[in-house]
Amino acid sequence: MSGTVIALERFEEAGRRIAAFLQAEFSCYSDRAFLDAFARSSRVVAVMSTGIAVRSIAPLLSDKWTDPAVVVVDPGLSFAIPLVGGHHGANDLARELAGLGIAPVITTATERAGKAAVEVVAEQQGCRVLNRESTVPVNAAILDGDVPVYNVPGPAMVIAGKGVAILVREAEYTIGLGCRRGTTEKTVVHAIREALLLSGIKAEEVSVYATTAKKALEPGIIGGVRALGGTLVYLEDSVLARFPPETPSRAAAIGLAGVAEPSALAASRKKELVMKKTVFGEVTIAIAR
Secondary structure, eight states: OOEEEEEOGGGHHHHHHHHHHHTOEEEEOOTTHHHHHHHHOSEEEEESOHHHHHHHHGGGOOOTTTSOEEEEEOTTSOEEEEEEOGGGTHHHHHHHGGGGTOEEOOOOHHHHTTOOOHHHHHHHTTEEESSGGGHHHHHHHHHHSOOOOOOOOSSOOOOOOTTOOOEEEOOSEEEEEEEOTTOOHHHHHHHHHHHHHHHTOOGGGEEEEEEEGGGTTOHHHHHHHHHTTOOEEEEOHHHHTTSOOSSOOSGGGGTOSOSHHHHHHHTOSSOOEEEEEEEETTEEEEEEO
C-alpha cells in the first residue's frame, strides 16, 4: 500500500526513520507536500504539530471513503494520532508505528469501546460497504450493544432498511442492468458475457450487479445474475436520481432518467464509468468502478 511521510525540515531525521520503517516515500514539508501526497498515496504520516497538519490537509479533504489515511506523529516519536480516516486505515497505520515504540492514540468511539466498526468488519471479511450512508447508524448501534452479522450466501433477495449496512465482495467493478419486460435469463446471461468480453473484464472482477427496484420481479435479471454466481441489488429511485446518466435513455417510460448507468455508478466505489450504457439486444448494460 503506497505511503508518504512528510516532516518539517528540522524533524527530517525522525521522518526518514519512519519512512524507512514503513517502506514509504519521504518528503520535506512544503506548500505542495500534502497536495502531492494526497494525489499519490493512500497513507500519509505527518511529523509535525497537529495544528500544522490540520491546516494543511483541510482544503484537500473531500470524502472519507477516498481521502488518504492521515496520522500525525510528534517530533519526539512518542505518539501516533490518526487525524482522518480512522476506520479507513489510519488506526491500523498508527498501530503499525508501535513497532518503532510510538504509542497509537486511537480516538474513534467503536475502537475505544473495544468493538469493531462496520468498515472494519467489512475489511476483515474481504468486503466493502455498498450503502455507505448506513455506517453512521450502524456504528452508533454497535456502541449501544451487539449488532448481528448475517451471512446470506444466496441465491437470495434481501430487503434492508437504512440502518442496515450491506457488505458485498471486494472487487473492482459494478455492472448496471436494464432490460425489456419479459427478457429471458438466457438473454441476460449472454448480454453480460458479451459486455465483459467487450470491456476485457473477468466475471470474478465484478463486485455487484445493480438495477432499479422497479425491476425487482423481472425473472430474467434475477436468473441471469444467479446463473453467473453474482450478487444483485435493487436501488430505489432516490438513489438512482443522484447519478444522472451520461447517455440518453428510454427509462422515462418507468419514471427514471436512466437505469444501467445510474445503477452502475450508484453501486460503485470510485463513481467512474468504464463502459457507458451499451445495448445488447433486449438488455442494456453499463460498467463502473
